[in-house]
Amino acid sequence: MAGIYIHIPFCKQSCSYCDFHFSTSLKHKSDLIRALVKEIEERKNQLTSPINTLYFGGGTPSLLDVDDLKLIVDAIYKNYAIADKIEFTLECNPDDLSQEKLKEFNNVGVNRLSIGVQSFNNKELKFFNRVHNSSEAESSIKRSQDIGFDNITIDLIYGSPILTDEIWLNNLQKVNDFRVPHLSAYGLTVESKTALAHQIKLGQTPNLNDEKMIAQFKTLIQKTKEFGLTQYEVSNFGREDFYSQHNSNYWKGAEYLGFGPSAHSYTNNKRFWNVSNNIKYINGITNNQGYYEEENIDEQTSFNEYILTRLRTIWGIELDYIKNNYSQEINTHFEQELAPYLNSSYLQQINNKVVLTDEGILITDKITSDLFYV
Numbered sequence: 001m002a003g004i005y006i007h008i009p010f011c012k013q014s015c016s017y018c019d020f021h022f023s024t025s026l027k028h029k030s031d032l033i034r035a036l037v038k039e040i041e042e043r044k045n046q047l048t049s050p051i052n053t054l055y056f057g058g059g060t061p062s063l064l065d066v067d068d069l070k071l072i073v074d075a076i077y078k079n080y081a082i083a084d085k086i087e088f089t090l091e092c093n094p095d096d097l098s099q100e101k102l103k104e105f106n107n108v109g110v111n112r113l114s115i116g117v118q119s120f121n122n123k124e125l126k127f128f129n130r131v132h133n134s135s136e137a138e139s140s141i142k143r144s145q146d147i148g149f150d151n152i153t154i155d156l157i158y159g160s161p162i163l164t165d166e167i168w169l170n171n172l173q174k175v176n177d178f179r180v181p182h183l184s185a186y187g188l189t190v191e192s193k194t195a196l197a198h199q200i201k202l203g204q205t206p207n208l209n210d211e212k213m214i215a216q217f218k219t220l221i222q223k224t225k226e227f228g229l230t231q232y233e234v235s236n237f238g239r240e241d242f243y244s245q246h247n248s249n250y251w252k253g254a255e256y257l258g259f260g261p262s263a264h265s266y267t268n269n270k271r272f273w274n275v276s277n278n279i280k281y282i283n284g285i286t287n288n289q290g291y292y293e294e295e296n297i298d299e300q301t302s303f304n305e306y307i308l309t310r311l312r313t314i315w316g317i318e319l320d321y322i323k324n325n326y327s328q329e330i331n332t333h334f335e336q337e338l339a340p341y342l343n344s345s346y347l348q349q350i351n352n353k354v355v356l357t358d359e360g361i362l363i364t365d366k367i368t369s370d371l372f373y374v
């Protein structure tokens, strides 16, 4: 099985922390949709397995008119083998989710909504420069459920300088109040060239506090457990039938094609990434010029990517997989680095797999970099 990712690089305004690729000008939207459709058609022979997940991310895909969305979806169905039952996710911002738009999304085949809530607190939403307010966040979830979307995930952010423990508890409580079956929760990071980085540099905003971040992460783990959500990946929590199939496939090493500016693909042991610039992307596709770079994945990269993705999940690192797929040199390195961790309280071996413990999850990045083959 394989996946398709479509990057929609438009947003209404810039969130203060965001370094994804997007533009707040819709001037080139029609040209970009045409280029996307052309890219979808031209790359149709790059995947041999049927598609079982379709994921529109961005940017803000919910900004699209349904006609534009349909053009892209039709091109995919026309050019690729699609499994009978697919997971079709659309990332949405709460302020876009009118009843009419939700019905249109439903008619196009969307069956999973990923709603960018980030916080249910107005002060924090303003701090993030989000377009929506907390009542729009709540009503968009409710409206989506009333229309019949039961597969909903929301995003929340913790660790911001103005997120108190009380607001964080309240944000988490809403997940349970609305019976949302899946949550992605991310610790805020300060990316260079963002408004947030600038504010911190000027002293207008305090820097992030690591201790507070860890305390809020622990609260997240505890509360989601109470709500019956499984932490199946470090930042992802869900009821079993609602795990993200798209991301799970990615973590399990399945092939995927990414279309649109800045989108990445993985197929035939190669990685491709499209240019992160709307005009260069449109011109590249339209004039049949290069619009992507590619690299062969060598053994070292493959091993490191396996460690990076699998350690973060409940599926863990499979010892047989390492033994059967990597050289003696890499296996020797892996056994040496793994041994002290297996004697610690950070990792545990369950039959053939190695997984993080509750304590280990707090230092995932450190363990990952120790296991890397460099």
Ligand code: SF4
Residues within 6 Å of the ligand: 010, 011, 012, 013, 014, 015, 018, 019, 020, 022, 058, 059, 060, 093, 116
């Ligand atoms: S809506 Fe999403 S992609 Fe757009 S600026 Fe905000 S965080 Fe970034």
